[in-house]
Amino acid sequence: MPLPEGIPTVNVTGRFLTPDGRALIGQIVFRAPALITFPEYDVILGGPVTVPLDSQGAFAVTLPATDAPGTNPAGWSYSVAEQFTGVAQNRVYAILLPAESPSVDIADLAPTDPSTPTYVAVRGDSAYEVAVEEGFAGTVEQWLASLIGPQGVQGIQGVQGVAGDDAYEVALAGGFVGDRAAWLASLIGETGATGEQGPPGTNGTNGADGAPGVVQSVNGQAAAAVVLDAADVGAVPDTAPGAPNGVAQLDAAGKVPAAQLPTGTGGGAVDSVNGQTGVVVLAAGDVGAATVGHTHTAAAVGALATTARGAASGVASLDATSRVPIAQLPTAAGRNEWTPQALGFEAWSCDPYTVANPVAKYLKPNRLYFVGFNITDSTTVDRIVMFARGYGGVGTNRYRAGIYRENGTKVVESAAVALTMSGQEAGSMPAMVSNHIGATPLAITQTVLTPGRYWAAWSLVVGGTADFAYYHVQNEAPVATANFWMPGTPFARAWYTEGQTNAALPTTVSQTAAGALADHDIPIMALANV
Structure with a gap:
């Protein structure tokens, strides 16, 4: 049964031969990505279209155009699978079949260069190419110039429309009695009543108008000469640095001076060192250290001497693979069995x-x-x-x-x-x-x-x-x-x-x-x- 009349289609043809001219044997399979709905024609299309090659290696098939209006989904493409006998690697690639090209050959669509993508779109002829095919002779610029026709004849002047009524005439038609001046005067309403006095200011009285260009108030103060202190602007008084309940100062190195640190945190003089007061001088014995020139042994620091590595009654060494060398293992002998x-x-x-x-x-x-x-x-x-x-x-x-x-x-x-x-x-x-x-x-x-x-x-x-x-x-x-x-x-x-x-x-x-x-x-x- 043919497709419903009105669905745009594209006729796809092609021919496949071996390099020596013999016809290939096999088939071409066209697949849409999913079910394609044509609401205007009350039809849904789905499933693959398999087209066998004839004895000459040729095929022909008519398929719905991929840009048919109103399809759901829109913007889809066909997947083409070549299934030929004797071909080591059959290809699979995608093509577009726009309605503007009603007949195409698969040889113009299928990719042959490995560097090209496997998605091939079919471009229709441009308007210029169509014009050339219809007999136009000339360049693109000449064809574009040919599209501009001569200036047309000026049309006949239309009939002057009837002037409409102005606002005064509309007012007369609505019942106003009087000349135009009286009508204009009637547009001005009476002066409104004087409004009530506004509420008093924060100082309890209505503030007097200030002189032009003079600040009326600062941070809520409306005195003639406004003086702000640190609290008025949310600042620390300049007397606070270093003062009780104030803020700490920083010295030239950006650090808090020791005199402003609490007792016991490093500020002030040292009370004592290891029980010694005054000008304290510590000897090695005062801090449990060795005297100058003293040589420590491995035993003195709770360690094993390096000579113990691999030595009798010492410790095993490890080789480059982090394993104990076989020379340091006991003679391999199973328990209670005969050995050499x-x-x-x-x-x-x-x-x-x-x-x-x-x-x-x-x-x-x-x-x-x-x-x-x-x-x-x-x-x-x-x-x-x-x-x-x-x-x-x-x-x-x-x-x-x-x-x-x-x-x-x-x-x-x-x-x-x-x-x-x-x-x-x-x-x-x-x-x-x-x-x-x-x-x-x-x-x-x-x-x-x-x-x-x-x-x-x-x-x-x-x-x-x-x-x-x-x-x-x-x-x-x-x-x-x-x-x-x-x-x-x-x-x-x-x-x-x-x-x-x-x-x-x-x-x-x-x-x-x-x-x-x-x-x-x-x-x-x-x-x-x-």
């Missing part, structure tokens, strides 16, 4: 008791094994220890061991030495002594490890595959399960490299270098200080 220290070690790679059914495996010659340690406080070590089985000791120098920091730099290295037989600690069980099962220590230079993460390295540099068997944490995966971390803190606790010779251990190592592997069974190792 409880069994004579300073640290270990893992608790052997937690390893499920550990078995022995031969070291591979010329392989350099790395096992991770987490050192939480400064620790002194002079032995690298491996949990071994079946080794009776040899007389040749065929083993090397060392310690590396997390950054891969070497801390300390042993010489190529022969080992003490496994399981020979005094008091060991007979089966451990005879079967050579237990701790196998390798001596290094005594070294202090500061808090951080380290690798203990061990290698059989000379010998055969059956020379040394070690107990291990079984690992059959391509990557050891010990190497488990979150991004940002990678530290391989178990890995190895091949090709170690009888020469010194590498100066630096890297878990990310080519040739670093982690598919072996992990040795059980410890650090000790004996």
Whole structure:
């Protein structure tokens, strides 16, 4: 059903193509901001108008003009939503459709420059542009001049109107009898009666007229020579400053003099100081002060000496992050549980008791094994220890061991030495002594490890595959399960490299270098200080 006849409309057309000329597929949706009421036509319009693109990518629709007279609300605009298939960012923008432009193309309205606003108003042609379209030739100034026509012919003089009656003639018509002079005299009324005498003045008598230019009274006084005192003008007498019941004075510095202050508030002389009278001179002892040159100690002022920070029986210091440094914390040990220290070690790679059914495996010659340690406080070590089985000791120098920091730099290295037989600690069980099962220590230079993460390295540099068997944490995966971390803190606790010779251990190592592997069974190792 068409819109009611009389509502001004605008025909909107447009066509949308891809850059290579193919028609876009989709639709255009026009929405008014709310229900639009046309009271004159008894109709309310609402809801979106959806116009699909045809096979040529074109559309045409007729919509009510946004400035149709009498609409409620007034001054509204259409929201235009482009919904096209294959277009990454469809646009939504606002347009005006004034009735003065009954036909518009969407290409003239839709914004294309990101720097332009998304609200587009449609401007109708000016009167000059309409004139040019109708055939006028000339500039705007010439067109404006053409609007001024020639002087018209003067019109015919109108008929003289009848003169009206004056006031005297109106009076005659109303019944006045007499000539004009008598009528004028009748306009002057009789003199009124004299008014009563006004009330007397404040002095009890009627005041006499004063001479021109002379003050009649001041503040209620009407004497011939008026003299005012301070009270008459609400002022303080000039005798009041410094007088009893008067006002205080100010000295040259703008302060009240001490003599005018009440007793006990700082005015006048001091009565006594600390029980002394007269010209009082106080010594350091009179006020509880130290003598000149006296040196105060921290204890004298109830404080701790700076030397107590971080010292034994002192107080803990804080680091740059407002935390107690780990070096000042007690050795981390759970209550009533087994720790490396409880069994004579300073640290270990893992608790052997937690390893499920550990078995022995031969070291591979010329392989350099790395096992991770987490050192939480400064620790002194002079032995690298491996949990071994079946080794009776040899007389040749065929083993090397060392310690590396997390950054891969070497801390300390042993010489190529022969080992003490496994399981020979005094008091060991007979089966451990005879079967050579237990701790196998390798001596290094005594070294202090500061808090951080380290690798203990061990290698059989000379010998055969059956020379040394070690107990291990079984690992059959391509990557050891010990190497488990979150991004940002990678530290391989178990890995190895091949090709170690009888020469010194590498100066630096890297878990990310080519040739670093982690598919072996992990040795059980410890650090000790004996």
